[in-house]
Amino acid sequence: MLRRAVLFAPALLLARPARAQQRLPVTASFSILADMTRQIGGERIALRSIAGPDQDAHGFQPKPSDAAALTNAAVVIRNGLGFEGWLDRMIRSSGFKGALVTTTDGITPRMMQAHHHHGHDHGGAGRRHNHSVGPRQVPDPHAWQDLGLGQHYVRNIAAGLVAADPGGEALYRRNAEAYAARLAALDQWVRAEIARVPATRRKIVTSHDAFGYFGEAYGVRFLAPQGVSTEAEPSAAEVGRLIRQIKAEGISALFMENMTNPATLQRIAQETGLRVRGRLYADALSAESGPAPTYEAMFRHNVSLMVPAMRGDAA
Numbered sequence: 001m002l003r004r005a006v007l008f009a010p011a012l013l014l015a016r017p018a019r020a021q022q023r024l025p026v027t028a029s030f031s032i033l034a035d036m037t038r039q040i041g042g043e044r045i046a047l048r049s050i051a052g053p054d055q056d057a058h059g060f061q062p063k064p065s066d067a068a069a070l071t072n073a074a075v076v077i078r079n080g081l082g083f084e085g086w087l088d089r090m091i092r093s094s095g096f097k098g099a100l101v102t103t104t105d106g107i108t109p110r111m112m113q114a115h116h117h118h119g120h121d122h123g124g125a126g127r128r129h130n131h132s133v134g135p136r137q138v139p140d141p142h143a144w145q146d147l148g149l150g151q152h153y154v155r156n157i158a159a160g161l162v163a164a165d166p167g168g169e170a171l172y173r174r175n176a177e178a179y180a181a182r183l184a185a186l187d188q189w190v191r192a193e194i195a196r197v198p199a200t201r202r203k204i205v206t207s208h209d210a211f212g213y214f215g216e217a218y219g220v221r222f223l224a225p226q227g228v229s230t231e232a233e234p235s236a237a238e239v240g241r242l243i244r245q246i247k248a249e250g251i252s253a254l255f256m257e258n259m260t261n262p263a264t265l266q267r268i269a270q271e272t273g274l275r276v277r278g279r280l281y282a283d284a285l286s287a288e289s290g291p292a293p294t295y296e297a298m299f300r301h302n303v304s305l306m307v308p309a310m311r312g313d314a315a
C-alpha cells in the first residue's frame with residue numbers, strides 16, 4: 001500500500017516531514033524502470049513514475065505538472081537509446097540539476113528498422129519519425145525484455161542511487177544483489193519454459209516489435225505486421241503478406257499488447273482462423289490489480305502465455 005501511495009500520490013512526497021529522515025526523491029521515466037528502482041531503493045527513496053501503468057511511454061505526452069517530478073528529483077532514471085524523447089525535452093526545460101541515470105549505459109544495442117516501429121521518438125533525438133522515412137537502422141530501446149540486460153539495468157540504477165545517497169550504499173547494494181539474483185533465476189526459468197517448445201514452433205506474432213531482445217536472448221522469432229502503430233495502420237498488402245506467412249509456417253501464437261490498438265491483430269485472427277491468445281506486456285506494467293504489476297511478474301505472465309500458444313496447446 002505504501003509503495004502505491006509513493007508512486008501515485010505526489011502530494012505525499014511534497015508533504016514529507018522535514019525533520020524525518022529525508023527520503024531521496026527519485027523519478028523514473030516509465031513504469032518498468034520505476035518498479036526496478038523501487039526494488040533497489042525500497043523505503044529509503046521517494047519514487048515517482050512519469051508514465052504510469054498501461055501508458056505508452058513512446059508517444060507519451062507529459063503534462064505541465066509532470067515537470068515538478070523532475071525539478072524536485074535528486075535522481076532521474078531513464079532507459080535511453082532514444083526511448084524517451086519527451087523526457088529529454090522536459091529535462092532541458094525543467095532546470096533539473098540532479099543526477100541522470102541511463103539504465104542502458106554500457107549495453108551494446110541491437111539495431112532495428114526505424115520504419116518497422118511505430119511513429120514515435122525511437123532513436124530520433126526528439127524528432128518524430130514516421131513510415132515515410134524508410135528502412136533506416138536505429139537502436140532498439142527495448143533492452144529490458146532480456147533479463148540478462150535487466151541485471152545490467154539493476155547495476156546502473158544501484159550505482160546511481162549510491163552516488164546520489166552514499167549513506168544508503170549498504171542497503172542499495174544488498175537490495176540490488178538480491179534483486180539481480182532473482183532476475184538471474186527468472187532468466188533460467190524462462191529458458192526452461194521456452195525449451196518445452198519445439199524449436200520450429202518458437203514464433204510469435206504480436207502487434208509491435210518490442211520483443212527483439214527477448215527473441216535474441218531466448219531464441220524466439222517475433223513477427224509484427226510492418227507499420228503497425230498506435231498511429232498508423234499497416235497496408236493491406238503488408239497484412240496479407242503476414243497472413244500468408246502465418247499459414248505457411250503454421251504459426252499459432254498470436255498476441256496483443258497492453259498499449260497498442262488491437263484492430264489489426266483481430267483482423268489477422270479472423271483471416272487465419274487463429275485465436276488471439278491474450279495480452280503481452282511489453283513497454284508498460286499493468287496496474288497493481290492486473291497480471292503484470294512488476295517487472296518480474298511481467299515475465300512470468302508473458303512467458304506463461306507464450307509457451308502454450310507457441311506449442312499450439314488448447315488453452
Ligand code: ZN
Binds near residue numbers: 208210283
Ligand atoms: Zn515499444
